Amino acid sequence: xxxxxxxxxxxxxxxxxxxxxxxxxxxxxxxxxxxxxxxxxxxxxxxxxxxxxxxxxxxxxxxxxxxxxxxxxxxxxxxxxxxxxxxxxxxxxxxxxxxxxxxxxxxxxxxxxxxxxxxxxxxxxxxxxxxxxxxxxxxxxxxxxxxxxxxxxxxxxxxxxxxxxxxxxxxxxxxxxxxxxxxxxxxxxxxxxxxxxxxxxxxxxxxxxxxxxxxxxxxxxxxxxxxxxxxxxxxxxxxxxxxxxxxxxxxxxxxxxxxxxxxxxxxxxxxxxxxxxxxxxxxxxxxxxxxxxxxxxxxxxxxxxxxxxxxxxxxxxxxxxxxxxxxxxxxxxxxxxxxxxxxxxxxxxxxxxxxxxxxxxxxxxxxxxxxxxxxxxxxxxxxxxxxxxxxxxxxxxxxxxxxxxxxxxxxxxxxxxxxxxxxxxxxxxxx
Numbered sequence: 511x512x513x514x515x516x517x518x519x520x521x522x523x524x525x526x527x528x529x530x531x532x533x534x535x536x537x538x539x540x541x542x543x544x545x546x547x548x549x550x551x552x553x554x555x556x557x558x559x560x561x562x563x564x565x566x567x568x569x570x571x572x573x574x575x576x577x578x579x580x581x582x583x584x585x586x587x588x589x590x591x592x593x594x595x596x597x598x599x600x601x602x603x604x605x606x607x608x609x610x611x612x613x614x615x616x617x618x619x620x621x622x623x624x625x626x627x628x629x630x631x632x633x634x635x636x637x638x639x640x641x642x643x644x645x646x647x648x649x650x651x652x653x654x655x656x657x658x659x660x661x662x663x664x665x666x667x668x669x670x671x672x673x674x675x676x677x678x679x680x681x682x683x684x685x686x687x688x689x690x691x692x693x694x695x696x697x698x699x700x701x702x703x704x705x706x707x708x709x710x711x712x713x714x715x716x717x718x719x720x721x722x723x724x725x726x727x728x729x730x731x732x733x734x735x736x737x738x739x740x741x742x743x744x745x746x747x748x749x750x751x752x753x754x755x756x757x758x759x760x761x762x763x764x765x766x767x768x769x770x771x772x773x774x775x776x777x778x779x780x781x782x783x784x785x786x787x788x789x790x791x792x793x794x795x796x797x798x799x800x801x802x803x804x805x806x807x808x809x810x811x812x813x814x815x816x817x818x819x820x821x822x823x824x825x826x827x828x829x830x831x832x833x834x835x836x837x838x839x840x841x842x843x844x845x846x847x848x849x850x851x852x853x854x855x856x857x858x859x860x861x862x863x864x865x866x867x868x869x870x871x872x873x874x875x876x877x878x879x880x881x882x883x884x885x886x887x888x889x890x891x892x893x894x895x896x897x898x899x900x901x902x903x904x905x906x907x908x909x910x911x912x913x914x915x916x917x918x919x920x921x922x923x924x925x926x927x928x929x930x931x932x933x934x935x936x937x938x939x940x941x
Contacts, residue, residue: 549599550592553606655696658708665716677703684715725933727802732939736795743787744794744939751938752777753804754788755812755931759820761827762926770823774815775937776808782815791939802936812934820929835919842915846908853901860894 545551592605655676663672669682676696683691694706707713734744754775761768775783775791864887871883
């Protein structure tokens with residue numbers, strides 16, 4: 511976690527590199543705090559993150575920008591000069607605009623060469639793995655952005671004009687004080703538009719509005735032909751109809767909150783639909799064709815299926831928590847064993863020394879020599895007694911820590927569960 515954003519892009523990479531190494535099994539998340547009230551800080555972040563896309567990813571602009579910024583322009587000194595010399599927002603803007611233009615020209619000249627050199631020095635296997643990882647992360651981000659834009663289209667219908675490239679123009683702001691009207695893009699591609707993302711006040715307003723809407727039972731017709739993608743998992747459902755319910759299960763345990771959307775669906779005259787197909791079904795274009803009145807038998811069947819899914823989720827969480835407790839217990843026992851072995855090894859060494867010193871006492875010729883040997887024996891025995899006491903105290907410390915671990919786990923296992931029925935629909939799927 512960085513409490514300041516380094517001006518030098520290479521230093522950002524160095525900070526990340528201190529945490530992330532080859533063979534890393536877990537993702538490394540770097541958090542930079544940004545003073546949004548400081549115009550210069552905001553512009554530095556905009557320059558690094560949005561103009562040069564410094565944090566974009568593998569083989570993105572960031573990989574080429576890193577080697578280009580410092581080679582022709584002393585980036586860090588230029589940024590420092592702006593902080594020292596510019597005091598008014600207009601001065602800051604003009605200085606950063608000039609720096610951005612110079613850097614853009616410098617980067618454009620080296621970008622192609624940097625990419626070629628990077629690819630030439632990686633063998634095919636490494637290159638393909640990196641490209642695959644980048645493609646997967648881009649696909650996940652694209653799916654998330656698609657869901658956000660779909661929700662936004664629905665909630666802003668009538669107050670915004672939408673294009674086909676993830677851009678829209680907000681004509682009427684729901685809250686002019688915090689949400690400006692104008693052009694929005696996801697992701698942003700021009701400096702004149704607002705960057706639309708989940709944390710933006712407009713997106714938060716959209717999500718809050720959608721979550722607070724009452725959803726009475728309705729008849730929904732899904733149309734596969736209106737969907738651009740391929741959904742073979744839904745082939746067997748074409749021409750069929752049934753009922754579908756969505757519920758939200760939230761579980762607070764082990765200092766974390768988990769939200770699980772439970773989807774269950776039933777086919778008329780048949781059984782339950784495979785749970786893996788339901789998210790794909792809900793992504794299809796659909797129209798409301800009327801109201802729906804669910805019968806008691808259908809409602810009971812759906813509720814039973816939901817309860818089974820809920821029980822499976824809670825069991826999975828409990829099993830995961832049990833594994834966590836087992837891992838922590840194993841760590842504690844391992845620490846105790848290491849401590850015990852170390853102390854026992856030291857005790858054996860002291861016993862050996864005491865025997866050797868006592869044998870030397872019998873060989874002593876004078877009283878003075880025998881007294882000196884006995885003093886050495888008493889010193890070693892005192893050390894041995896201290897080691898034995900430490901071994902006893904260590905066992906007590908292990909018992910104390912084990913008790914604390916049990917108490918902590920018991921406290922965290924007090925799950926707080928909330929359950930909410932989101933909606934129930936009468937569904938049908940046409941070709």
